[in-house]
Amino acid sequence: MKLICYLSNGYPTLEESAKIAGMYAEGGCDIIEIDLPSRNPYLESEYISGRMASALQACDDYDRYMENILRIKAENPGVHMIVLSYENTVKEIGVEKFADFCVNNELKDLIFVGLCDDTIKNQLIERGLRVSCYVQFPMHPEEIASAQDSNGFVYMQAKAEPEKINPKFPTLADCIQHLRSIGIDREIYCGVGVSTPEDFKMVKQSGGDGAFVGSTVLKLYDKPEELKATIRAFKKADGE
Secondary structure, rough: OEEEEEEEOOOOOHHHHHHHHHHHHHHHHOOOEEOOOOOOOOOOOHHOOOOOOOHHOOOOOHHHHHHHHHHHHHHOOOOEEEEEEEEEHHHHHHHHHHHHHHHOOOOOEEEEEEEEHHHHHHHHHHHHOOOOOOOOOOHHHHHHHHHOOOOOEEEEEEEOOOOHHOOOOOHHHHHHHHHHHHOOOOOOEEEEOOOHHHHHHHHOOOOOOOEEEOOOHHHOOHHHHHHHHHHHHHHHHHHO
């Protein structure tokens, strides 16, 4: 199963984030979810939005962030990349410029959030990019329908509060099994609440193709050896 680690592009600096990406790879991370920091990351936690603000304060040139993604990709050829971007960021960069950047550099998997409507998303899909869709644990019908219509991986919420669990699908395994039963054969990556190797193992046992790990590794930026050891512990839980 794939271990996906979130990387704050440009935090604390562009140079340092590139070095941290190398630590991710050394620890055994399979996929790096790397962001283009948004000026209005309204869907993020205070922790992540604070990192984005700090990054943009140090450098507000999106060309340099895109150059950093290419550097990280080149320096870590064994690690796949998923680009996270807000729609407001893509608009600032320019839709065609952003699409060209992704297509020309084989960065085709996107987490595209903060949409006003589907116009830009559809333009990116028409260019051959794979845009993920988010399905929450309650398994809302409209989100399931969106997952069926999507061309990218499914980002499945890994955990939820008891009062938000759908009795028809009480476990993550039930949720994933249902998505498979309705014909979704793309990758299902699970996130939100995956903070320990035990959580990672649970996702694998539930049938997930991968799991996102965020703050657990983000909080270890200043502890390189502990960061790498933590990533190795997640991979060990996968039996690798």
